[in-house]
Amino acid sequence: MFDPEILIVGELGFSVNFYPFSIMHPLWELRTGALCHYEKLMRHFPKAKLIFDGRSLQRAAFAARHQVPMDRAIDPGRSILILAGNVLPTTDSLKALRQSYEEAVRDAEVSVVIFLSKNTPIGAYIPADIAQQHHESLTLDNLVSLSHPVFQAAQRVETAAVCFHYLWEIFDFLGEAIRDDFQWFPKTVPADLLSRSDITLIEADAMSIAADVQIDPYTVLDARTGPIIIESGVRIMAHSYIQGPAYLGPRCLVKPGTQLLGNTAFGEYSKVAGEVEESVIHAFSNKQHLGFLGHSYLCEWVNFGAGTNVSNLKNNYGIIKVQLENTKLATGRMFLGVLCGDHTKTSINTQINSGTLIGICCNIFTTGFPEKFIPSFSWGGHADAPLYYVTSAIATAKTVMARRNRTLLPEEEVILRKEYERVAQRHYAG
Numbered sequence: 001m002f003d004p005e006i007l008i009v010g011e012l013g014f015s016v017n018f019y020p021f022s023i024m025h026p027l028w029e030l031r032t033g034a035l036c037h038y039e040k041l042m043r044h045f046p047k048a049k050l051i052f053d054g055r056s057l058q059r060a061a062f063a064a065r066h067q068v069p070m071d072r073a074i075d076p077g078r079s080i081l082i083l084a085g086n087v088l089p090t091t092d093s094l095k096a097l098r099q100s101y102e103e104a105v106r107d108a109e110v111s112v113v114i115f116l117s118k119n120t121p122i123g124a125y126i127p128a129d130i131a132q133q134h135h136e137s138l139t140l141d142n143l144v145s146l147s148h149p150v151f152q153a154a155q156r157v158e159t160a161a162v163c164f165h166y167l168w169e170i171f172d173f174l175g176e177a178i179r180d181d182f183q184w185f186p187k188t189v190p191a192d193l194l195s196r197s198d199i200t201l202i203e204a205d206a207m208s209i210a211a212d213v214q215i216d217p218y219t220v221l222d223a224r225t226g227p228i229i230i231e232s233g234v235r236i237m238a239h240s241y242i243q244g245p246a247y248l249g250p251r252c253l254v255k256p257g258t259q260l261l262g263n264t265a266f267g268e269y270s271k272v273a274g275e276v277e278e279s280v281i282h283a284f285s286n287k288q289h290l291g292f293l294g295h296s297y298l299c300e301w302v303n304f305g306a307g308t309n310v311s312n313l314k315n316n317y318g319i320i321k322v323q324l325e326n327t328k329l330a331t332g333r334m335f336l337g338v339l340c341g342d343h344t345k346t347s348i349n350t351q352i353n354s355g356t357l358i359g360i361c362c363n364i365f366t367t368g369f370p371e372k373f374i375p376s377f378s379w380g381g382h383a384d385a386p387l388y389y390v391t392s393a394i395a396t397a398k399t400v401m402a403r404r405n406r407t408l409l410p411e412e413e414v415i416l417r418k419e420y421e422r423v424a425q426r427h428y429a430g
Contacts, residue, residue, distance in 0.1 A: 001127070002097075002098045002101045002102060002125065003079060004045060004048050004079050004080065004081035004125070005047070005048055005049065005075075005078035005079045005080075005128065006048060006049045006051065006074065006075065006078045006079070006080045006081070007041060007045050007048040007049065007050050007051065007080075007081050007083065008051045008052075008053055008080065008081070008082045008083070008140065008143060008144060009028045009037075009038065009041060009050065009051070009052050009053070009054075009083055009084075009085050010052075010053045010054055010082065010083070010084060010085065010144040011026060011027045011054040011055065011084060011085055011086075012084040012121060012122060012123075012144065014027060014084055014085075014086050014165070015027060015054070015055060015058075017165060017166050017167070018030070018086065018164075018166070018167045019167070019324060019325075019339075019341075019357065019359075020299065020339060020340065020341030020342075020357060020358060020359045020360060020376070021167055021297065021299055021339070021341070022058070023341055023342070023359065023360050023376065023415065023419055024058065024061065024299065024300070024341070024342045024360060024412065024415055025058060025061075025062065025299070025342075026052065026054040026055065026058040026059055026062050026085060027054065027084065027085030027086045028041070028052065028054070028062075028085030029062055029085075030085065030086065030164075030170070031265060031267060031280050031282060032088055032164075032170050032173060032174065032177045032265075032280075033090075033173075033174060033176075033177025033178040033180065033181045033245075033247065033265055034177075034178055034181035034182075034184075034185070034229050034247035034249075034265060035181050035184070037085055037086075037087075037088070037089055038050075038052075038068075038085070040089040040090070040181070041083075041089050043184055044089055044091075044094055045081075048081070049071070049075065049078070051071070051072050051074075051140070052068070052070065052072075053072065053140050053144050054085065057411070057414060057415050057418065058415065060411045061409065061411040061412050061414075061415055063411075064409045064410075064411045064412075065409065065412075072140055074135070074138050074139070074140065074143070076131070076132060076135035077128055077131060077132035077135060078128055078131060079125070079126065079127050079128040079131060080124075080125070080126040080131050080138075080143065081123065081124075081125050082123045082124045082125075082126075082143055082144060082146070083122070083123040084122045084123055084163065086122075086163060086164045086165075087117075087122055087123065087161055087162065087163045087164075088161070088162035088163070088164065088173055088177065090162070090173075090176065090177055090180040091180050091183070092176075092180070093161045093162040094161065096159060096160040096161040096162075097115060097123075097159055097161040099160075100113070100115060100157050100158075100159035100160065100161065101113050101115075101125050101157070103157075104155050104157045105155070108155060110153050110154060110155055111127050111129075111130060112124070112125070112126050112127070112130055112150055112151065112153070112154040112155070113125050113154060113155045113156075113157050114146060114151060114154045114155070114156045114157070115157055115159045115161065116156055116157060116158045116159065117158070117159060117161070117163035117165070118163075118165065119158070120165070121146055121156075122159075122161075122163045124143075124146055124151065124154065126150060130150060134148070134149075134150050137149075138150075166329075166331070167297060167339055168295075168297075168322075168331055168333065168336050168339065170280065170297065171263070171278050171279075171295050171297075171335075171336075174245070174263040174264075174265065174278060174280070175225075175226055175245045175262065175263040178226060178227060178229070178244070178245035178246065178247055178263070178265065179226055179227060179245055181229070181247070182206075182208065182227040182229060185208035185229050186208055187205065187207075187208055188208065188209070189201065189204045189207050189208075189209045190209060190211050190213070193209060193213075193215060198217035198218060199215055199217065199218070199219045199220070199221070200219070200220040200221070200222075201221050201223075202220070202221065202222040202223060202224055203222075203223040203224055204221075204223070206223035206226070206227045206228070206244065207221060207223050207227065207228045207229075207230070207244075208227070208228070208229045208230065209228075209230045210230060210231050210232040210233075210234070211232075212232055212233060213230050213231075213232070213233075213234045213235075213236070214234070214235040214236070215235075215236045216235075216236060216237045216238040216240075216256075217238055218238050218239045219236050219237075219238065219239065219240045219241075219242075220240070220241045220242070221242050221244075222241070222242065222243045222244065223244040224244070225243060225244055225245070225262055226244035226245030226246070226262065226263075227244050227245055227246075228242060228244040228245070228246045228247075229246070229247045229248070230248045231248060231249050231250045231252075231268075232250050232251075233250050233251035233252075234248045234249075234250070234251065234252045234253075234254070235252075235253050235254065236248075236254040236258075237253075237254060237255055237256040237258075238256050238257075239256050239257045240254050240255075240256065240257065240258040240259075240260075241258070241259050241260070241261075242254070242258075242260045243260060243261050243262045244262065245262060245263055245264075246260050246262070246263075246264050246265070247264070247265040247266065248266050249265075249266055249267045249268040249269075249270065249283065250268040250269070251268055251269045252266050252268070252269070252270050252271070252272065253270075253271045253272070253288070254272055254273070255271065255272065255273035255288050255289075256273075257273070257290075258272060258273050258274065258275075258276075259274070259275045259276070260272070260276050260277075261275065261276065261277035262277055262278070263277065263278045263279075264276055264277065264278070264279055264280075264281075265279075265280050265281070266280075266281045267281065267282045267283030267284070267285070267300070268283045268284070269283060269284045269404055270282075270283065270284065270285050270286065270287075271285075271286040271287070271288035272286075272287050272288060273287065273288045273289055273290060274287065274289060274290045274291045274292060274293065275291075275292045275293070275294075276292075276293045276294070277293075277294045277295075278294055278295045278296075278312075278335070279293050279294060279295065279296045279297065279298075279337070280296075280297045280298070281298045281302075282298060282299050282300045282302075283300050284300050284301050284401075284404055284406070285298050285299070285300060285301060285302040285303070286302070286303045286304065287302075287304045287308070288304075289304070289305070289306035289307060289308070290306070290307065291304070291306075291307055291308050291309045291310075292309050292310060292312075293310050293337060293338075294310065294312035294313075294335065294337050295312040295335045295336050295337045296310055296312065296337035296338045296339070296340070297338075297339050297340070298338075298340045299340060299341050299342040299344075299360075300342045300343075301342050301343045301397065301400060301401065302340050302341075302342065302343070302344050302345070303344075303345045303346070303400075304345075304346050304350070305345070305346045305347045305348040305349075305350060306348045306349070307348050307349040307350070308346045308348075308349070308350040308351075308352070309350075309351055309352065310337040310338050310352045310354075310356075311337065311351075311352065311353055311354040312335045312336060312337035312354055313334060313335055313354060314334075314354055317334060318334070319331065319332060319333065319334065320333060320334065320335075320336045320354050320355040321355060322336070322339075322355045322357055322372070322373075323355075323357065323372050323373035324357065324373065325373070325375065325426075331355065335354075336354055336355045337352070337354060337355075337356070338352050338356045338357075338358060339356070339357050339358070340358045341358055341359045341360035341361075341362070341376065342360045342361075343360050343361045343393070343396075343397050343400075343416075344358050344359070344360060344361065344362040344363075344364070345362070345363050345364065346364040346365075347363075347364060347365035350364055350365070350370070351368070351369050352369070352370065353369050353370075353372055355372060356370070356371075356372045356373075356374070357372070357373050357374070358370075358374045358378075358381075359374060359375050359376030359377070359378070359419075359423070360376045360377070360416070360419060361376055361377050361388060361390075361393040361397070361416065361419075361420075362374055362376065362377065362378045362379075362381060362388070363378070363379055363380070363381075363388055364378070364380070364381035365380055365381065366380045366381045366382040366385070370382065371383055375423050375426070375427070376419050376420070376423045377389075377390065377393060377419070377420055377423050377424075387420075387423065387424060387427055390416065390417055390420035393416065393420070394408065394413060394416055394417075397416070
C-alpha cells in the first residue's frame with residue numbers, strides 16, 4: 001500500500017540543472033502553477049511528516065523565509081517516501097507514482113521501490129514494516145542518497161510521474177499545474193464583480209477571485225482555456241486582458257493594458273505589464289512596463305526596466321541552445337526566453353535574446369544584446385563586464401526589500417557572499 005507517513009523531499013543531485021533558480025533556492029521551492037512544489041506536497045500529503053533535505057545553505061534560507069518547521073528525525077516504523085523536489089506534485093503525476101509502486105509490488109517479494117525518470121533515480125518508497133526492521137540504521141543521509149542496504153535489492157521502476165530535469169521543462173506543464181492547483185482554491189467570484197457591466201468575465205465558474213480584489217473598468221477575464229486564480233489584495237488596472245490558465249498571487253499589481261496570454265503565474269507582490277505568456281514570475285519581482293516576456297522564469301526581487309523585451313523564438317525557428325558555465329546544451333525546444341536569477345535588474349530598453357541565462361545580483365545595461373550566459377554579479381551583462389561588488393549588491397538588495405517591508409535574512413546573505421566568492425574566483429582567474 002502506497003501511503004507515506006514520512007515524506008522526505010530532497011534534491012538528489014539535480015540542483016546543478018536548475019541554474020539560476022538553484023543559486024538561492026532549493027528545488028522544492030520551484031513554482032509550477034499557482035503553488036510552489038512544497039506547498040502542493042503539503043496539500044497532497046496532509047498527514048505525512050514533511051522533512052526537507054537538500055543543500056544546507058539553500059535549505060536554511062528556505063526555512064527562514066517561510067518559517068517551515070525543520071524537524072528532521074526519522075520516526076521508527078513509518079512508511080517513507082523519498083522524492084526529488086523537482087518532481088511535479090500534481091494529482092495526475094502523484095497518481096502515476098502511486099500506480100508505479102503498486103504495479104511493481106503486486107506480485108513481487110520485494111516491496112522497496114526506487115523510482116526512475118529517464119533512468120535516473122528521482123525517489124523511493126519504503127513500506128512501514130521494512131522501515132521498522134531497519135529503523136536503527138536509517139538516516140537522512142543514507143535515505144536521500146539511496147545508499148542504505150535496504151535499497152540494494154529494491155526494484156528500480158521507470159515511472160510516468162513528471163520530473164523536470166531542467167528548469168525550462170516547467171513551461172510544458174504550467175497550464176496543467178494551474179488547472180490542478182485550482183482544486184485548492186474556493187470557486188467563488190464576488191457578487192459585485194458578477195453584476196458589473198464595465199468588466200467582462202468569461203466562464204466565471206472557472207475563476208477563484210478573492211473578495212477584496214480590485215478590477216478597473218474595461219478589463220476582460222477569459223477562462224475558456226483554463227482557470228483564473230486571483231488572490232487577496234490584487235489590483236487589475238483598466239483595459240487589461242487575462243487569459244487562463246493564470247494565477248495572480250497576493251497583492252499583485254496588473255498595470256493598464258496588460259495582456260496575459262495563458263499559462264502565466266505570478267507570486268506575491270509582483271507587478272506586471274505589457275504582453276506575457278507561458279511564464280513564471282516569482283514573488284516580489286517586477287515586469288511592470290510595456291514589452292514582451294514569453295517562456296521565461298524570473299526568480300525573486302527581479303526588476304525589468306521600461307522597454308525590456310525578451311525574445312523566445314529564433315528568427316530561423318531553430319532549436320534553442322543554452323550556455324551554462326561549463327557546457328552548451330540543445331534544449332530541444334523552439335520557444336525559450338530568459339531564465340533570470342534573484343536580485344537582477346535590467347536597464348531601460350534592454351533586449352534579451354532567446355535562451356538567455358542570467359545569474360543573481362546582475363545589473364544589465366549594455367548596448368545591443370547582452371551575452372546569452374551572464375554570470376552572477378555582472379555589472380553590465382557584456383562579455384568583459386566587471387563584477388558588481390558584493391557589498392554594493394547587498395546594500396541594493398536591502399534597499400529594495402525594505403520597500404516591501406522585508407529584510408535580507410542572514411541565511412540569504414550567506415548565499416550571496418558564497419556565490420560572489422565563487423564567481424570572483426572564476427572571473428579573476430581569467
